[in-house]
Amino acid sequence: MSNEFYRFRKISSLLGEFQELENQSIYFADPESLNDPMEGFRDMYWSGDYIVWRNLFKHYLLCLEKLSSLLLISGEEHPISKQDILVLSNDALFPTLEYKILFEKMVNDFFDNKNVLKLIEDISNRTTPIRKNELFFYLNNVHQFALDIIFNVYESNNLIPKREKQATSSDKAIKNLIDTDFIGQLEKSLKESIDGDKVVNALFSAQRSTYYQMDLIHTYNGIFNQSTKNKNLVLVDFPDAYIEQLETLVFPEWYTACFMSECKSSSVWGHYGDNHSGACLIFSSENIDNKNFLNLKGRNGYSSVDGPTYGFSKREFYPINYVEGYGEIDFFRMLGRLPTFTIQSMWYSLDGEISKCADNMMDSEDKWRDNYWNNFYRDIAIKSQDWSYEHEYRLILENSFDSFSEPKDRSLNYEFKSLKGIIFGIKTSKEDKLKILKIIEEKCRESKRDDFCFYQAYYSSDEKCICYYPMNLIKFQNEV
Template structure:
C-alpha cells in the first residue's frame, strides 16, 4: 500500500471559492457530480416466487396511487422529487382516508383481471432473472390499466382528475388482452427477448421525444405526462433506493504526475494536488482520519470525533456485481419486510424470507460485501486513473446537505502541496500563506511544496521539490 495519496483540486475549491485548504475539508460529492455516468451502477435482477412478485405489483400500485394524489394536490407545482420517498412506503403508511380504500380497490381490480395470473406465473415459475428493461416493459403493459382504475376510483370519491378516461380505458383493455400472448412469444424468444426489451424501451423513449417535440406539453399538464409516460421507468429506478444506503466518494490517486488527471481534475493544470499521509490500518491498507458524526444523544445531540476512513482501491472491470433485488432490501425495517414484501395472502412467508432470516449473519456479510463491490467498481476505460477513494455513508445524518458532506482532516496528515504547470503565482502565494499560518500554530517545519514540470529527458510530467522554500518561525522565506 502506498505511503501517500494525492487529491487534485481546482484553486477555486481550495482557496477563495470554498476555502477547503483553510478549513482542512474534503468534499464528498453526490454520484451525479462525478464524471462517470455508471458510478455506483448495480446490475439489479428481480428473481423470486409468486409472493414477492405479487407484492412488487402491489407496491407499484401503491406508489402510483400516492403519486396521482400528489399531482392532484400540487398541480403544476409537482415535480418527480415530490414522489422520491414513496418507494419506502407500504400499505401501513397509508392514512386512514379515502386513499386507503382507493388503493385496496385498485389492488382487487388488478389481481382479479385475467391478465394478472399469467403475468405472475410467468415471472415466478421460471425463477428467471428479470432486469430493468424487462421489468419496465411489463409495467408499461399494465400501466394504463392500473392508472385508469386509480383515476376512476378517485372520481368515485369526488375528485375529478381527467375530462374523460374512456380513451385510456380502451387502450388499456386492448393492451391487457395481449399480455398472455406476449408472454408466450417472449418465452419462445428466450435470450433474444432481452434484446427485444431493450429495443422496445428505446423505441418508447424515442416516440415520447417525437411527441413532445411536435406537441409541446403545457406546464400545467407536464405532471400528468410524467404519470402517463415516465412513471414506470421512474419507479424501476427508484426501487434501487431500497437496497443500499446513500454513499459519496472522495477520490485520490497514487500518481500525481498523470497529465490527463491534471487536465480533468486539476483545473487544466491550473489547480493544485494535495499530498496526504496514509495511516496504516490493521487490514494491511491505509486510511485518513476524518471528523464526522459518531453518536446520537438526547435532545437531538450528535457527537463527533475523528474516525479512520480507509483508502479503497478501485477495481477496473466490465463485470458489475449482480444484486438480487428481493434478497437485498437492506434499507427497510423487518416489520415492512415480514408484513408486506415477504408476506403471502394467507400469512405465509416467501421462500426469500426463509433464506434470509435463517442465517441473518451470513446474509449481512454477503450484503455488505456486494455494497463494497458497488462503490469500488469502474469500467476498464478508467484504469489510467489508478484511483483510490474514501467513502462517506452515514445513518446518523442526512447527507443531502453539502455542508454535512465536508469532512475535516487533521493538518498533520497533509504532507504537502503540488502546484500544477499553470498554477498562478497569486494562487501559490495564497496557499503558502495559509500553510504558513497553520504550521506556526501547530509548530510544524516539515511541510513540503512541489512543482509539476515537463521533463524533456523523460518526456513526461515530473515533480520538483521546492526545497528552498521553508517555513521557519512564522515566515515563508527563500533560504540558500
C-alpha cells in the same frame, strides 16, 4: 502499498468560496456530479416467486397512487420529479384510516383482475432473470390499468370530477399478453436457442429503444405537452422513473471523495488540477491490517438536546477496480436498506406464506448483511478500463443511519497532520502559491510542525510524464 494518496484541487476550491485548505475540509460529491455517467451502475435483475412478484406490483400501485395524489395537490404549479416517487414508503404508512381503506380498495380492484394475476404468475415462472428492459415492458403494459383503478376510486369518493372519457378496456394490453401466451412463447424460444438469453435481452432492449424514440417524436410533435410535465410523469413516464428509483430501495445513497495513488498523468492534471493551474494535496494514510484509512471529522449522530453531534471516524480508501462489465444485483434478495420487519411483511410474505427469497436472510441475517455491504462497496468502486489511467482510490460516505443529502453535511474535516505536502501545478500562479504558503505557515506554527513539504510539478522529458521536485528552501520556523 504506499500510504500516500493524492487529491487534485482547483484553486477556487482550495482558496475560494469553500476555503478547503483553511478549513481542512474534504467534500464528498454525489455520483451525478462526477464525470463518469456510469458511476455506481448496477446490473440489477429480478428473479423470484409469485409472492415477491405480487408484492412488487402492489408496491408499484402504492407508489403510483402516492404520486397521483401529489399531482392532484400540486397540479403544475409545483414541480414534481422522480425523487417524489416514495419507494421507501409502505402500505402501513397512511396518515388516516380513511386513506388506508381507500388504497385497500384499489389493491382489491387491481388484483381482482384475472389477467393481472395470470401475468404475475407467468412472470414468476420465468426461467431466466428479468432485467430492467423486460421489467419496464411489463410495467408499461400494466400502467394504464393501474391508473384507471386509482382514478376510479378517486371518482367514487368524490376526490376528482367524473372523467369525460373513461377507459373501457384499460387492461387490453395485459389481456393481449395473456391471450397470445407472450411469456410462454418467450420461454419456448429460450429452450430452443443456444443464445436464448441474449435473444431475449436484445428483444426487450429493442422494444425499450422504440419506446424512447416514440416518446421523443411525440414530445417534438407536441403530443406530450411540455407545460404539463407533472401530468406527463404520472401518466406516461412513471414506469421508467419507478424502475430507476427502485435502486434506492436496495442500497442507500452514497457520496465520494476521490484520490489517486500517483500524480504523473498530464491528463489528470488537466482534468482535475484545473488545467495544471491548481494544486495536488498529498495525504498520509493510516494502515490497519493492510487497509488504508483517513481520520475525518463529520456528523455522526443526533442528540435530542444539542442537535447534530460530530466526531472523528476512520474512512477507508477503496481502490477502484477497472473492469469490463459491472456486478449483478439480485433485487429481491438485496432489500437491505429496509428494516427487517418491513422486508418480511411487505415483500417476503403473502397470506401467511413466506417467499423463498427470504431464505438467505432467515438462515443467517449476519451473513446476509455482510454480503449486502460487500455488494454495496463493490459496485461503487468499479469503473470501466477507459478510466484506468487515473489510478483512483475513493473515500465513501453513505446514507445508512444518517442523511447526508445536504451538501453542507458532506464536507468533512481532516487532521492537519494527515496533510503531508502540496504539489503546485505547472501553471499555478505566484499569487496563488503565496496564499497557500501563508495558510500552511500559520497551520504549521499552530501545530509546531516543521516537516511540511512543498513541491513543484514539471514535465520530465526523460520520464515522459509529469514529475515534481521538492522545494527544500521553503521552511517555516516555529516561534520560540
